[in-house]
Amino acid sequence: MPAHLEKLKTSTRRPTWLIVTILCLAGTVVALQQTLMVPLLPDFPKILHTSPDDVSWLVTATLLTAAVATPIVSKLADMYGKRRMMIVAMVMMVIGSVICAVGESFTMLVIGRAFQGFAASLIPVGISIMRDELPKERVASAVALMSATLGIGSALGLPLSGLIYESLGWEAIFWLSTVVGVLLIVAVLSTVPESELRTKGRFDFLGAVLLSIALTALLLAISKGGNWGWSSEPVILLFITAAVFLAAWVPYELRVSQPMVDLRTSSRRPVLLTNLASLLVGFSMYANMLATTQQLQLPQISGFGFGLAVTVAGLCMVPSGLAMVAFAPISASLTKKFGAKTTLIVGAAVLAGAYIARVFLTGEVWMIILGATAVSVGTAIAYAAMPTLIMRAVPITETASANGLNSLLRAVGTSTASAAIAAILTSFVSRQGSITLPTLSAFTTIFWLAAVAALAAIAVAVFIPGAKEIATATGAIRVVPGVPNPAAAKTASQALVSDDDEIVVRGVVVGPAGKPVRNAVVTVLDLDGEPADWSRADNEGRYTLALPGEGRYLVVSSAEGWAPSSEVAEFAAGEKSRVISLSERFGLSGTVRSGGRRVENALVTLTKPTGEFVGSARTDVAGNYEMPLPQTGRYIVSVLAAGALQAIARQILLPGQSSVVDFEDLPLPELVSR
Structure with a gap:
């Protein structure tokens, strides 16, 4: 980069700590939207003149909108700009807060709460902005803190909303959300840069x-x-x-x-297993949020409750939120030293151990607080690892949508936990005078169930490939900033690539005739073999790559049914399009003869042993045939001469490369008639 441009870039770059602070505040607001309503729920039936079952829609509406908005907003962020979509989500949240504050009917509050659900997309989009904009050495710690904001906001939201409700009324809670949302919009616009890493195409x-x-x-x-x-x-x-x-x-x-969710990438083992572990950790984590405050608020007549007020019970959750803040940098250090997979396993192990301890720590308030804090520590460690595992396994230009899917699956886990816990609390009950209360066994069952979910997350996480294992096996996964790099030092060949100025490269993968090759995979490595990025081309052969900087790279391209190609290419900023050519298409070919003569116009068919039709072809004047190569496996090839009544067949095993199958002594029409 020219010196004057480098100087301009350095002078306009925002302080890292300021970007991290603004994004983490946005993440905290997301969690607040989930807990704002908790102190109000018992009183809303009287305030709104409706039933408790109807009031639950004030929580359900936010949940449903969040589930729908998170993957959509995250995908749009990859396509049209991450900061832009953060602003859109926060504007929707502000609109919802205003509707709730001024609306005096139950219907208006449900509509407002639905708008507030858009805030859920702020965390995955914010994490992707961190990957794009922060120095490499700061990404792991920033992502850990951003992931922890979900627990921080949930823990601090209960006492905060309770105090505001008791002092200023329920409308003040939504006015506060409005003011905070507007301030965050201004802060994001003035502080957070817009990422240039985008995936073009149609939504x-x-x-x-x-x-x-x-x-x-x-x-x-x-x-x-x-x-x-x-x-x-x-x-x-x-x-x-x-x-x-x-x-x-x-x-x-x-x-x-250009799919809404790239299922081919999502089905890869690192992404699939990380998402499954996320669902299980989300289930385990949410049990702490739901059960702890109820346990503290139960009347003493239950025999194990403490009869605390809502606000006091919320204050008891503050240590949990502070613990998540304190352990965010610790989890980042674990990730840097041992890798994100190990961090996830450690976090899930702490979760499991904390819940097992909670089964027995029930006699005093301090025991409940200690157990809840230990669960939050495990949550902070586990949550910090998930975005890193996801970003390590997907193309750089798809980090927002991939993190959005991961957040969605965590939400499915928390929703499932909410339903399971509600069922347990209504099944294990006892009569105390005129009231029905959950028993102690209800809470111990919840804790055992959460511990089992955490142990299941460990079992899943064990099979997630490590960063070095993935890179060695496929070459398609880059080393994410903050994850240990197998290469200890840079060599002369690496010096050809700048680490400071990420560039976006777009192009198309084509075959010999210039026809686009769909779903081709393009992998780019530096000249020491360290992965830089990878991309899966769409149905028009278009791909997008984000590279560390200008310079020479090794480009490896492949597609189903095509011979792979590998070349050293020079990439420069501002390139409009880079064409990658695949020259040889794998196929099944051969020659058909009868009595030494080549047979023209014979029908060659390919089917599976289970009966499915795969393809067919006709021999040319020289008796040769050719058809595209199917996937590796066993097939049946049959040949029938034109006008003949008999055919011949052969079972073959096709490898993942071009194969030749010849046929001799094919029955001809004149031979058959005799």
Whole structure:
């Protein structure tokens, strides 16, 4: 980069600590939207003249909007700008807060709470901005703190909203949310730079609609199943709707050029297992949030409750939030030293141990606080590792959408935990005079269930490939900043690539005739073999890469049914398009003869042993045939001469490269007639 441009870039770069602070404050606001309503729920039936079951929609509406908005806003952030979509999400949150503050009816509050759900997308988008904008050495600690904000806001939100409610009234809570939202919008616009890393193309509207319907039906069934009855017709119908729309969504996403969710990338072992572990950790974590305050507020007549007021019980959760702040840098250090996989396992192990301890620590308030704080420590450590694991396994230009899917699955875990805990608390009950209260065994069952979920997360995390293992096996995963790099020092060849000025490279993968090759994978490494980025081309062969800087790289390209290619390429900032050519297409070919003569116009078919048709071809004047190579496996090749009544067949095993299968002594029409 020219000296004057480098100087300009340095002078306009915002302080790292300021960017991290603003983004983490945005993440804290997300958690506050989830806990704002808790102190108000017992009084809202009287305030709004409605039933307690109806009041629960004030929580459900936010949950459903958050589930739908998170993957959509995250995908749009990758396509149209991360800061831009953060502003959109915060504007929606402010609109919802104003509606709740001025609306005096139950319907208006439900609408406002639905708008507030858009805030959930701020965390995955904010984490992606950190990856794009922060120095490499600061990414791990910043991501850890951003991940911890979910617990911080949840812990601090209960006492804060309770105090405001008791002092200024319930409307003041939403006015506070409005003011904070406006201040954050101004802070983000003035502090957070807009990332240049974007994926161009069309937004997958149909995929977004199908996924939104499926998620709404699924989460509505989970959240309302306890009240409506798990075997009731509405709940069964919702589960069926979710299954039907997911069944339609999956094959559509595999066909569409630029899918809402890249299922091919999401099904890779590192991403799939990390998302599954995230769901289990989300389930385990949420048990702490729901059970602790209820345990503290239960009347002493229950035999194990403490009869604390809502605000006091909320204050007892403050140590949990502070613990998450304190352990965020510790989890980042673990990630830097041992890798994100180890950090996730350690966090889940702390979670499991803390819940097992909570089964026995029930006699004093300090025991409850200690147990809840230990759970928060495990949550902070585990949550810090998940975005790093995800970003390590997906293309740089898809970090927001990938983190959005991860956040969504955590939300599914917390929703499932909410339903399970509600069912347990209403199943294990005892009569105390005229009231019915949960028993101690209800809470110990919840803690055992949460511990089992954490142990299951450990079992899943063990099989997540390590950073070095993935890079060695596939070459398709880069080393994320903050994750230990196998290369201890830079060499002369690495010096050809600048570490300071990330560039975006776009292009197309084509075949010999210039026809685009769909779903090709382009992997870029530096000249010492360290991964830089990778991309999966869409149906038009278009790909996007984010590289550390200008210079020479090793480019490895491959696609299903094509011979791979490898070349050293020089990349420079401002390139409009880089064409990558795949010259040889794998195929099945051969020659058909009869009595030494080559047979023209013979029909060659390829089927699976299970009966599915794969393809067919005709021999040319020289008796040769050719067809595209299918996936590796066993197939049946049959040949029939034109006009003949008999054919020959052969079972073959096709490898992942071009194969030749010749046929001799094919029955001809004249031979058959004799």
